[in-house]
Amino acid sequence: MVKLMRAAIVKVFSTKHSLTLPAAALGYIEQVLLENEIPEDEWIVGLEFWAREYLKGEDSSSLVSLPALKRAYESLQLGTTDDTAQADPSEVNVESHFSVIDSFDMPPVHFDAVRGGFTTSKPKPSIAGQASSRSAFLRERWGIIKEIILRNENFTPPAIGGHDRSNYLKLTSTRNLLGRAGQLFLLFGMLSRDPEGRLCLEDGEGRVVLDMEDAVPGEGLFTEGCMVLIEGEYTIDETVRVLAMGHPPSEKRDVARGLHGHVDFLGGGAMSLKEEQKYQPSILANTQVSFVVLSDVWLDHPRTMPALRRMLEGYAEAVEYRPMAFVFCGNFSQKGWEGEGGLKRYTNGFNALTDLLLEFPLLHSSHFVFVPGPLDPWSSTTLPRPAIPSVFASRLTQRVPKARFVSNPCRLRYFGMELVICREDLMGKMVRNLVGVKKEGEADMKRYLVQTILDQTHLSPLPISIRPTLWEYDHALRLYPMPSALVLADKYERYELTYEGCHVFNPGRFVGSGGEGGGEFEWSMYYPATGRSERSALTLDQ
Template structure:
């Protein structure tokens, strides 16, 4: 009699009108065992293999072991997806169901007053549900001494009439009409007094970020702050264990079998300035290096600015120069046939490249300027800013913004006095703790409200590229690898290479 796993395998393939011989059945069992797929997830993974089998041209009703083995050895390009910000589905947080619900109706560039409010509520609720699930805030059902040290979140409406009591609040840092710094949640706001706070916890606290604030409520209706910190970050594994069935990217949920597949690939990232006379020479040197070492990257990402000034500010001569530089780049890439045939090229615009769209997310490079790139490079992709790469279970977010300078310009409360290395770490922690690429108010950085979710970092991606003109860095925080490749020109033509199988980046 067949064991439970065999019955699952037979059931799935029978659904597709396939029959399995002993060798094929044994091979599928061995796959589940090799990848350590638990019994409760076996059907989900076998379903994926069955679909891959059906994609083969010579798939037969009687399952062929040779074809099955080929289906298991998947083509990496079939699992490589480039996702624009405007293609990502919007998932709202539902209080009633305590889960995410997909938004109905079309998303628009103009948005609405309701969508602006909903965007900020979603930011708050996404973080709040992770905070309440954290061990420090979630009460255990078992009696324990630790319950006495449990931190209980309160709402601003619970402050009324309770002066001289201590509270822990969670909300957004913002300024009121009088210019006073406040903490705002879904029920109201309270003015903050930082005079007794020596130093906040690690991170950068900006207007628009969400913070946990502990303090004493005074008779003056202010909260005298004694501690402030960023919300705790939830790992990708924890989030996916709860919401793994939700297709946040719009490319289908990933099976556990896919997650266990490790393939060697390289993603190379640069920030070139095509107006700089040495840029093309540096790129040619990089391509030569690839050919000499017989290593062709699967994906190469080039981040702007590709233009020196916003195109609306450029005169006709500068626009013509911009066109010529992009055409020269197309000719340069096409001069390396092996790279041209093999490598996917992704162009991500910088802050100056799309002058007609200062709000985030930004449109791709204008199509009128990239005709030769499209005609000469078969695997070229013009991404939004930000955009994402999905490679099997890996999710890589690419964001081109001078984020460090913008964050430092908009610090509020007690400002850290730290060294450069600490600033890099604080920036990474702040962005990931906030689950958002731009934890600022929309008055500081305009965002298309219907597409605010495209800047969301929940669940945590596998890697985040914060492409910035600031110094290079790389670090891993809560399992998410974050790095800045730095400027290509003026830094000996260096770039960063990310290896998905190791989940690490390295400087080249």
């Protein structure tokens, strides 16, 4: 039977459509036919549909790739092709379209400023990093944002000459300022300090000192390391008297996906915008799918386990609405792991959590994701931060089927959606290092932070002297294309808002609001079907 099946596969894919099947692709097709118990007389028809759907893909080639073959099969299951009957979106196996992505598993995608596109480097990134990487990641960040700016309608000159041609905004490089004192210019670059400690603007061609006395900052938070647009006058002192300063315009996810849909940013295979839109009916139909996000789950706090037990009991009783994933963000200790008895407290805390999760076997169909916080072992000042060591995680991962300890940040992929999770006290770091902020009225710091992070297309728009990053893993901190949702888990108060189509929320401290005497324990639930989050809370009796 296997020989007959293989002959049918070769007849359709190789003989009729001139496709080359590697062993992995051939084995996958055989596996699908056997698992679904397809009758022999239906092989040819089914394989023909499959081959046609594969050839429709934007990344199809004569050498069949396994990811593209799987996506073609998923499209047939979803019933989103012209050749198949419409399937019920609510009956799609959503579990097969969910994945957790560690920062250190993401492919090293780099921006090529010459070609204006992205490429994937073959050498594996190094934690130590080469000396050339020290400046390369900043140039890439600058190049990505500059491309976004030049695509913006305000910076694009009309195709046909006319009086409107002089009205568009035009960028000038720092190199072209010399000898043009007294003129106004629009500059784009990164805020930094020169060796004398003066605030400067750096671009790909040079550096100029800024005079901020008359500056009027726009909305957002401005720190060293931010890429900014500056309007100002070049003076005879070879400085720029800044008149206005603002963040660059952002680019919505659909626009970026339309331009770079062929790039595999996450490592699970590239997905075009057209393919992503095929999944929309399934996302909307599965309204019961949700992700629970908690932050600052202090396992050494006396009231944490009772609160977690109450929370898990509630979800275990909800038969039809059990969450697809529970995301636990650190810190997992109130006092940190350093100091006397720190490691023992950590071990006891995770052992207690393991025992608690084992009491709820009905929830073991859910994923349990653990993201380290700033004080978790082995705490490092760099981002991305590796997962909590297996010495603490092994017992939990061995006994809870879908438990996984991942890096900070990490990403959840659900169909074509992308949820970025970052546990970082970002608000405090940004406010402590401000060089400018709008002073008119009361600033909405939550909105300013969200706007800054998304406009900068990066989770840490700060200099590496303040917020060190692993040079060759900077791509894992990139927010381009803009994610579907972003979790900025912070010890700052909770919030939720949407900016340029991206829903951003901070679940707040799970234990922090409880205090020593009880009180509320809060977290957030994110629903992919609506693209929004909701606050959840419980109160323990005294």
